[in-house]
Amino acid sequence: MPAQRCASYYNATINQESNYPQLEGDIRVDVVIVGGGFTGVATALELSEKGYKVALIEANKIAWGATGRNGGQVTGSLSGDAAMTKQLRRQIGNEAEDYVWNLRWRGHDIIKNRVAKYGIECDLKFGHIQTAYQMQHMHELKAMHDEAQRRGMGEFMTLVSADEMPAYLGSPLYHGGLVNRRNMHLHSVNLCLGEARAAAGLGALIFENSPVLDIEEGDLATVVTAKGKVRANSVLIAGNAYHKLARPQLRGMLFPASLGNCATAILPDEIASQINPQDLAVYDCRFVLDYYRLTADKRLMFGGGTNYSGRDPKNVAAELRPAIERTFPQLKGVDIEFAWAGMAGIVINRIPQLGKVSPNVFYCQGYSGHGVATSHIMAEIMANAMDGQLREFDLFAGMRHIRIPLNEWFGNQALALGMLYYTLRENWR
8 A cells, every 4th residue: 555644744735746656577777775765865866966877765655754754954953063073083183173064064055056956846945043042052052153253154143142032033932042044944845855856857766665675685786675676786775763674784773763843823924923033943952952943834833852762752732832832922722733753863972874784785874863954965975985986985984883782672762761861961950
């Protein structure tokens, strides 16, 4: 039976639904990609632009998983940046700081240029504010502002005091914020579907409703589904938290965490302009944070309350409503018309995981809740690696990761305990 999309705002407002066939028969290509989210689709497009014959196989629908369930924010926040910089110093020395800084903004340019090149309609807008939930958060935001000034990005950044906040957000919660005009927000599903159409237009073969059962290794790797096979020189596993492939090699490295999201009824113009007068995407400085923005049709899309147990919330709307009404008291009792959850792939040290499970079977995963921009960066790196340009791939493949033994359930409980510790410490502070 064909897969059904979740009941999200994104899926209710798709510009052009995908209708790719199920894989049947035997096919030979240069590269086969498993997973039709941002990582898989963006890599397919990168490789197609380079002239490779690509097949992309999705178990459900394009953008069905975390790609279609996120907050739609494209920000320069790299989860695990400090750990990444520390490890990169072993490999590239003093270049590490500059490399990580530039990596923060690379996904923005990829997405912006791709939207323009292929005419993808995805409600792309510029503007974001990171808010100080506690007074001491202003020290962190000032340090970020000063770093941007030092690196020539000052024109995009504005440090906002508590007194100035009403011009940016109609909320009583915050002690200030950092506005970033380079950051963006967008309609995630329409972006991914647009990229898939661009890849297909360049010759990529895309298959939906085709769960991969096995990957047979060899000089030519073979990806096997219920009704077909694809043989290729190289394979990329890009299913993130939604696949169970290559378990002996990947077990204990990545853990699913459920992120809840919702969208209210369409807000009257005067309310929308009151709560978010500059149409900014927003998230706060807490370790477990809230994130929100206005959609193109002026709904409040609001997410937060990450569940690190690996289980979806029972009632996403009920769990998020208190946070919405605490943030914007004027929305008390507002109708929530869409509510959904998605599984992000969490890495213990928060560094994206790139590597190989065999000489020609690659994997790319683990953006720890920062996947819209990061997935596009990693897709570029993976496409370059499959084209023989291995420098950046080798940097990430050489990272040391923490592997939690036993099973995934045990790993998720350990992760949940760790997140509880950080949350309690932050609340105490």
